[in-house]
Amino acid sequence: MTAVAGVARAALTRAARAGDMAPIARPVRVATAARFVRVATVARLVRVATVARLVRVATVAAAAVLLASCAANGGSGGTADGPGGDTTGATPGGTATTAAPRSDATTRPPDGPPGAVPRRGEVKEIQATGSLPPVISSIPTKRKVVFLTIDDGWEQDPGFVQQVRDRRIPITAFAMRDAVEAKGPPDPAGGPGQFVGAGKWGYFRSLRDAHVPIENHTLTHPNLRLLGYDAQRREICGSSTIIRRQLGTRPTLFRPPFGNYNTDTLRAAKDCGLKSVLLWTATVQPGGKIAYQVPDKRLRPGDILLLHFRPNLARDFRVLVDKIKRRGFELGNLQAYLDATTTAR
Ligand SMILES: [Zn+2]
Numbered sequence: 650m651t652a653v654a655g656v657a658r659a660a661l662t663r664a665a666r667a668g669d670m671a672p673i674a675r676p677v678r679v680a681t682a683a684r685f686v687r688v689a690t691v692a693r694l695v696r697v698a699t700v701a702r703l704v705r706v707a708t709v710a711a712a713a714v715l716l717a718s719c720a721a722n723g724g725s726g727g728t729a730d731g732p733g734g735d736t737t738g739a740t741p742g743g744t745a746t747t748a749a750p751r752s753d754a755t756t757r758p759p760d761g762p763p764g765a766v767p768r769r770g771e772v773k774e775i776q777a778t779g780s781l782p783p784v785i786s787s788i789p790t791k792r793k794v795v796f797l798t799i800d801d802g803w804e805q806d807p808g809f810v811q812q813v814r815d816r817r818i819p820i821t822a823f824a825m826r827d828a829v830e831a832k833g834p835p836d837p838a839g840g841p842g843q844f845v846g847a848g849k850w851g852y853f854r855s856l857r858d859a860h861v862p863i864e865n866h867t868l869t870h871p872n873l874r875l876l877g878y879d880a881q882r883r884e885i886c887g888s889s890t891i892i893r894r895q896l897g898t899r900p901t902l903f904r905p906p907f908g909n910y911n912t913d914t915l916r917a918a919k920d921c922g923l924k925s926v927l928l929w930t931a932t933v934q935p936g937g938k939i940a941y942q943v944p945d946k947r948l949r950p951g952d953i954l955l956l957h958f959r960p961n962l963a964r965d966f967r968v969l970v971d972k973i974k975r976r977g978f979e980l981g982n983l984q985a986y987l988d989a990t991t992t993a994r
Contacts, residue, residue, distance in 0.1 A: 762819070763982065764980050764983075764985070765792075765794050766982050766986075767790065767986050767989040768792070772990050773990070775925075775991070778915065781912075782903070782918050782923055782924055782925050783926070784910070784915070784928060785926065785987070786929060786953065787930045787951040788990065789990065790951045790986070793978045794950060794978060794979045794980070794981040794986075795954060795981065796819075796952070796954065796980070797820045797956065797969075798820065798821045798822070798929065798954065798956070799820055799956045800822075800955060801823070801824075801825045801957050802825060803842060803845050803958055803959070804835075804842045804845060805845070805847045805848040806960075806962060807848070807852075807855070808963045809962050809963045810855045810856055813856070814858075814859040818980060819980050821861065821983045821984070822853065822856055822861050822863050822864065823864045823865065823866035824888075824892060825867055825869075825888070825906070826888060826891055827868065829846070829849060829852070829853060830850075836957065843960055844960075850896065853895070854895070854896055862983075863892055863896055864892075864902040865889050865900040865902065865903045866904050867884040867887075868883075868888050871906060872906065873911070873913075877913065878916060878917060881917040884917075886917070886920070886921040888900070889922065889923070899922070901925070902925050903926050903927065904926070904928070905928075908929070910926060924987075927953065929954065930943060930949070930952045930953055930954070931954050935959065935961065935965060936965055937966070937967075937968030937969035937972060939954065948978055954969075956969075
């Protein structure tokens with residue numbers, strides 16, 4: 650150990666002489682010296698020396714600068730996960746034979762939000778309609794990445810939460826109060842449920858704890874086109890209020906029931922503090938079958954898929970996720986991608 654440190658120190662001193670610098674005085678210079686050491690193939694011996702740690706700090710700092718634009722304008726909590734998460738992923742501990750390679754920049758820490766995050770410049774800007782929130786059906790990217798969203802909340806199978814948590818699957822949930830609280834008859838399309846309303850808001854707290862953003866899908870699931878502005882506003886603001894009260898989080902996305910909306914919906918969504926109205930490009934049927942809303946009937950980069958909290962969701966979900974991966978698509982972190990569509994502006 651001391652011999653190793655001695656080699657490092659000797660190399661550093663040589664580097665210091667050659668480079669005309671004060672040894673150990675400034676971290677940046679020490680890092681430069683250590684890079685010299687690495688070139689001389691000594692670096693893998695200096696794991697225990699503080700020099701190696703400084704190299705890592707310098708490398709991570711450079712990576713953070715590169716990634717800063719992805720996360721800088723996030724604002725709301727929990728989405729600016731790029732640089733912070735990457736730094737922990739870049740310290741393998743134990744066997745650090747070289748400085749962190751670039752590929753470590755995409756390594757996720759085990760406890761951060763799951764899902765692929767956009768690369769710099771990957772995502773195009775999404776145009777807002779005047780001052781109203783933009784209506785988004787898909788994310789403008791060429792990368793093979795798709796996004797999973799799940800609506801309503803009738804069926805509350807704890808196995809599904811466990812699956813999302815254990816497999817680190819990125820999803821976004823749009824909670825509808827009457828479904829979550831099991832008021833009225835559940836969605837007949839779901840068939841007889843085993844866990845209808847079983848966990849109420851506690852179920853959504855578990856999802857929240859598994860890094861699932863809980864977003865706004867109204868109180869009672871009306872066709873908003875049939876309602877005036879005031880009634881729409883009551884449905885939308887009421888949903889945000891109850892989510893905030895029950896979960897302590899503030900929704901930023903709104904999904905109109907049935908995908909039906911008009912200008913009053915956009916005004917109400919804006920007045921209730923929501924940033925985007927989110928639609929979808931394909932729905933997922935029982936059995937994990939994808940029903941496309943586009944003529945070419947295949948997954949496309951940036952697609953947003955819509956599922957429902959239905960019986961057998963855990964099983965169907967497994968089929969779906971495996972299918973998506975077999976087709977060479979990643980699952981994206983929707984919030985990080987949406988942030989990128991606005992920072993592109
Ligand atoms: Zn719905």
